[in-house]
Amino acid sequence: MEYKGWDQVEAGAVLPSFEDKNCDVVRQKQEDRNYAQTSSYTASVADWRVFKPVFNKDVCIDCQNCWVFCPDTAIVSRDKAMLGIDYDHCKGCGICAEVCPTNPKSLIMFFENEENEEVLSKWPEKKKKEK
Amino acid sequence: MSKIIKNLKQFSTSNDRFEGAHLLCPGCAHSIIVRELLNCTDDNLVIANATGCLEVCTAVYPHTSWDASWIHIGFENAATAATGAEAMYKTLKKKGRLKDPDKPVKFVAFGGDGATYDIGFQFLSGAVERGHDFTYVCLDNEVYANTGGQRSSSTPRGSSTTTTPAGKVSYGNKKYKKDIVAIMAAHGAPYVAQVAPNKWKDMVKKYQKALATEGPVFINAMSACTTEWKFPADQTIDVSDLGTDSLVFPLYEIENGSKLTITYRPKNIVPVRDYLGVQGRFKHLFKKENEHIITQMQKDVDKRWEMLQRREEAGV
DSSP: OOOOOTTTOOTTOOOOSBSSTTOOTTTSOGGGSOBOTTBGGGSOOGGGOSEEEEEOTTTOOOOOHHHHHOTTSOEEEETTEEEEEOTTTOOOOOHHHHHOOSSSOSEEEEETTSOHHHHHHTOOOOOOOOO | OBOOOOSHHHHTTSOOOBOSOOOSOTTOHHHHHHHHHHHTBOSEEEEEEOSSHHHHHHOOTTOBOBSSEEEEOOSSOHHHHHHHHHHHHHHHHHHTOOSSTTSOEEEEEEEEHIIIIIITHHHHHHHHHHTOSOEEEEEEOSSBTTTTOBOOTTOOTTOOOSSSOOSSSOOSOOSOOOOHHHHHHHTTOSEEEEEOTTOHHHHHHHHHHHHHSSSOEEEEEEOOOTTTTTOOGGGHHHHHHHHHHTTSSOOEEEETTTEEEEOOOOSSOOOHHHHHHTOGGGGGGGSGGGHHHHHHHHHHHHHHHHHHHHHHHHTO
16 A cells, blocks of 8 residues: 655545445455455554464354454454454454463463464363362 | 344354454453444444544554544544534434435444543533433543553542652552543433443443433443553453452443442452552552552442442432
8 A cells, every 4th residue: 555645645534444335334244345455454463463362173162252352353253153363453462362261271372483283283181170 | 223132142243343453552441342332233333533542543544443434533522523423414314315314323422531531521511411312432441541641530549640650658649530420420311321341241231222322321431451550461351350340340320310220240249459459550559558548449439339239229
């Protein structure tokens, strides 16, 4: 996208979210929408992350706690099932891993430079409850 | 026409209308609160936003995070902008000049606690007094977080901020927090409520009720601030939990200026000390010479809870 200089920006500028003016936001899923370049959906904050959440599908119970508490709309959830993490928009705050209720957790924070496959292969075992 | 949301799975099928890659801090509760409001309804929304964290972070040139009509207005007049749009909409509807007159449109104003409690208070008061059909949501993080953490009239007693720093002579902010919910209820607004992001179902219910109510609605939302309350980013929901369970932020609603209903009663009430202990801004209160502030705070919270319960029983 081409940035305008300070003296080229018009006062009272309007930033459209979509290319198409009649976009039905309520019924269209994010991947079907025709986002304009001025929507922050097209931007990325991936470089903010120090830790990243890794999602393990085998343990997940689709409770959607992570979806509702994610501040960055970075949990991809379709048709009542959790699909994964949108790494373009995730800032690595760790709320999703904190609110995950399963045992072991299906979302765990790891260092950004670790490989997802490698981490998934050594996922922690179920912990017994301490009495 | 509000959407029916029975459980979290059903809620998660909503198509998000608040996009990611805004520049709010990691773990900020603002976006959780805003996202739920945008997702809990199918109606078109017109949003006015006062200056503050939410505004500067969601509309950084050249990007916008909003999939709804959104306008940024001065620090003080988010309520005025929303009511102005509402008045124009009503007039155009009366004159038959709307393209789609049957499609419901809701008017929402967002403001931080600085924009609501202090700077925009007169404008909010006026808008509620005029009786426009709009919803005002105050994102209450108890400090001017956007400009570096100056105290606002929402800052609780004993909190250390950049303008009321705690040290050898002072224990931080000496003034009490303004009870904005009671003030707005006293205006005779048809619906006034307090919400917290950790109780998502309670929040969605109140939002839907607010949007369905005709007339001015005020909602005070607790918004835990990782930067100014000084706790780790992943603890936002836990800190909010402690806030509601220790009754520092009781969740209740007031209808028609009088009928008070408590919507969440914690099973185990946590001492206020636990809520203060997780936040860096209250660290100094745990020194020996400041202990009396905590005792006083616990007393105030208990007294308020007692008052709320009595008011609920009496129904006045």
